[in-house]
Structure formats: C-alpha cells, structure tokens
Amino acid sequence: MGKYQLDNKGRASVTKYHEKNIPAQFDKKQQLEKIRTEYLEKKKKQTDK
Secondary structure: OOOOOOOHHHHHHHHHHHHHHOOOOOOHHHHHHHHHHHHHHHHHHHHHO
C-alpha cells in the first residue's frame, strides 16, 4: 500500500481539480477549417484588387 492513498472523497476531489486544469483540447478539423477560411478570404481580397 502506498503512503499517500486517498479515499473515495479525496480521489473525487483530485479528479475534479485535474479536469478544471486540463487545457482545452483543440479540434484538428476545426483548426484546419479556420485556417482554410482565412486563406480563402485573403486570396479573395487579393484578386479583387
């Protein structure tokens, strides 16, 4: 047995803490779509001139 074992209440509070502090996972498809739309808008502005 480990020296610092947690009971169920302590384990729940630790998982809650870690869920709050995990950085938001970015969606790769959403990121690519955003880059694509920005590129197309930039390209459209260049062709309009």
